[in-house]
Amino acid sequence: MKPRPKSPGWNVLGLLPAQLIMLLTLIIPVGIIVLVSFSTRGPYGGFDFVFTTAPYKQILFNEGWTGELEFNPQYLIVVGRTLVLSLVTTAICTVLSFPVAYFISLQRASVKMMLIYLVTLPFWVSMIVRVYSWIIILGNDGVIAKALRALGLVDNMGSLLFTDTAMLVGLVYSYIPLMILPVFASIEKLDSALVEASHDLYGSRLTTLRRVILPLCKPGMMAGAILVFVPCLGAVLEPTLLGGGKTMMMGNLIQLQFGAARNWPLGAAISIVLMSAVLIFLMWRGLQAVRREGREGDV
Amino acid sequence: MSIRTRIAALAAASAMGLLATVSAHAEGTLSIYAWADSISPDMVAKFEKETGIKVTVDAFSSNEDLLTKLQAGSSGYDIVTPSQHFVKIMVDSGLLEDIGASSMPAFQQILPEWQKQWWDPTGNYSVPLAFGNAGFTVNRDLYNGPVDSWKVYFEPSAELKGKIASLAQPDEVIPAAENYLGIPYCSEDPKEMKRVLDLLQAQKPFVAAYSSDNIENRVGSGEVAMHFWWDGNTMRLRRNDKANVEYAMPKEGLVGWLDSYVVPKGAANLENAQKFINFMTQLDNATEQYNYYGHSSPVKVDHDKALYNKENAPELFPTVPVKMGQACSPAAQELVTKVWTQLLQ
Structure with missing residues (x-):
């Protein structure tokens, strides 16, 4: 049988739908945002296509209360808070999801299916509703406050709601399924022979966990960390509903620029900076992974 | 990635907005974008029954959200209800349709002190709803x-x-x-x-x-x-x-504050919007609306049927x-x- 001549055109054509979707939903909208970020703001919001780099300068420099241009860290403070909260959320999610994922992986196949289904169940409910339910749980007359009072543990505690802790609880709750699933996948792939080998070599339970299981689950944790960290950077609901709107994260800052501040170009510029930061971070991680694989390949 | 998702959502939303505009050209519909719980559902039902026009009401929770939506273009709404200072911004930015409000029957119902105020000096763009x-x-x-x-x-x-x-x-x-x-x-x-x-x-x-x-x-x-x-x-x-x-x-x-009915530029159902505004300002309907919303009425109401007075509603x-x-x-x-x-x- 003669091999059919390959038509190279099909490779390109077959991918066309994907490329079209990327173009329509990613490249063009991002292009518009870049364009807006270099435009002049309209007097009442909106923008005019007059090129300026002012929005980017505004991120760092602002007119002070006395009128002179001064270095203004107000936006950097918001960026810093966002990074810290996202990192802490990612860390908590990692620590919490490992035992959960491990527990699930130890169950019978049918139970396992059920538990995985339960982990994904919250995604069927609107994010707003899920975050909102924490208001009921954490509120003054909420489940936690009532339970603690009934048990006589506290008589009058301060509100749990509208604190940074509430915000963190909300963030962890919202994004933890995105950590559990990849960690679960990597635990499932774990070769039980390796664990047994570790025990045979007199590795204690802790040593086995530390030297065998965790390193093998690391790729899943890294994938989960990215899935949790990145959406955290853009969180809007948790600071608004659970943090009581008292402190802003970057999402709120961007929203403020498009809303009350009527400064679309600045909002677009902050979005671009946020997006660039995420891209650089992901590319750095990607490069690291490629290098590591290269190294391991040499061995 | 969340930013990407949001952009995708924005693109999808604008695409849907486009579709909505197209489909809204069909006879007999009216889309209203108003403050949450500000329009009496009974009055909407009555209007639908009398005219056969199908009405949808969506809610916003700040003037800023509304302004941003109109500035983004093709909101798909026929009536929106901004507050006075935002009416002025929208008129100045060319975001509103001149509906000739001052020659509509609704205008005759507006209390004199609320006619042709600084936010709409010609009185052509807006008809007040509540203050x-x-x-x-x-x-x-x-x-x-x-x-x-x-x-x-x-x-x-x-x-x-x-x-x-x-x-x-x-x-x-x-x-x-x-x-x-x-x-x-x-x-x-x-x-x-x-x-x-x-x-x-x-x-x-x-x-x-x-x-x-x-x-x-x-x-x-x-x-x-x-x-x-x-x-x-x-x-x-x-x-x-x-x-x-x-x-x-x-x-x-x-x-x-005073909120008004206005029509965004390029609204698909301008005539229906005018019909609705006229309907809502008729004496009986305005009274029902007042009783439902519980904010003061800038249009004439029937004081015998109005629920609120200085004694039972000092807030107003x-x-x-x-x-x-x-x-x-x-x-x-x-x-x-x-x-x-x-x-x-």
Whole structure:
């Protein structure tokens, strides 16, 4: 049988739908945002296509209360808070999801299916509703406050709601399924022979966990960390509903620029900076992974 | 990735907006975008029954959201209901359709003091829907002190720590602070606005939340003792839910607002929009709407059928000055934003 001549055109054509979707939903909208970020703001919001780099300068420099241009860290403070909260959320999610994922992986196949289904169940409910339910749980007359009072543990505690802790609880709750699933996948792939080998070599339970299981689950944790960290950077609901709107994260800052501040170009510029930061971070991680694989390949 | 998702959502939303505009060309529909729970569902049903026009009502929760939506283009709505200063901004920015309101039957129903005001001097763009003011509401189970000054709200006593709530937008909070400090609205003087910031920053440790949602629960259930709020909403919470709340009458002045029916530029169902506005301002319907919404009516109502009067609804009849919110110049708005950003940074 003669091999059919390959038509190279099909490779390109077959991918066309994907490329079209990327173009329509990613490249063009991002292009518009870049364009807006270099435009002049309209007097009442909106923008005019007059090129300026002012929005980017505004991120760092602002007119002070006395009128002179001064270095203004107000936006950097918001960026810093966002990074810290996202990192802490990612860390908590990692620590919490490992035992959960491990527990699930130890169950019978049918139970396992059920538990995985339960982990994904919250995604069927609107994010707003899920975050909102924490208001009921954490509120003054909420489940936690009532339970603690009934048990006589506290008589009058301060509100749990509208604190940074509430915000963190909300963030962890919202994004933890995105950590559990990849960690679960990597635990499932774990070769039980390796664990047994570790025990045979007199590795204690802790040593086995530390030297065998965790390193093998690391790729899943890294994938989960990215899935949790990145959406955290853009969180809007948790600071608004659970943090009581008292402190802003970057999402709120961007929203403020498009809303009350009527400064679309600045909002677009902050979005671009946020997006660039995420891209650089992901590319750095990607490069690291490629290098590591290269190294391991040499061995 | 979340930014990407949001952009994708934006693109999808605009695509849907496009579709909505196309489909809305069909005869007999009307899309309204109004403040949450501001239009009587009974009146909408009655209008649908009388005219056969299918009405959809969506809700917004801030003037800023509405303005942004109109500026983004093709909102797909036929009627929106901004407050007075945003009517002016929208007229000035060419975002509204000239519906010749001053020659519509609805115009004859408008009380003389609300006709052709500064936000719509020709009276061609807007027909008022309701008016009221912004102040603060106290829960009398938790706070027994006086409520005759903004001082108790902006410079609260120690026991109110964490028991005060404000709004998520600076639009009415800053004018209230300006009333208290004796600073004119929309000040372009940075020194004056710095005083506003200092006041709000000193108040912040007492504030549990800056939120415009779910206010009735927060103040009604006693989660907070004081909440920045509106007159009619307080009245409804007190009357309908029997909450022990009182609307303050600060001597420095309340912040006035008036919401109007306007038609966004390029609305698909302009005639239906006019029909609806005329319908809602007819004496009986306007009375029903007034009884439902519980904010003062700028159009004539039948006083025999109206539910509220000075005795049973003192919230609607302020005994202190009410100063209408203004449309700030870009320079003044910049200072407002600066105050708000630094307050919440």
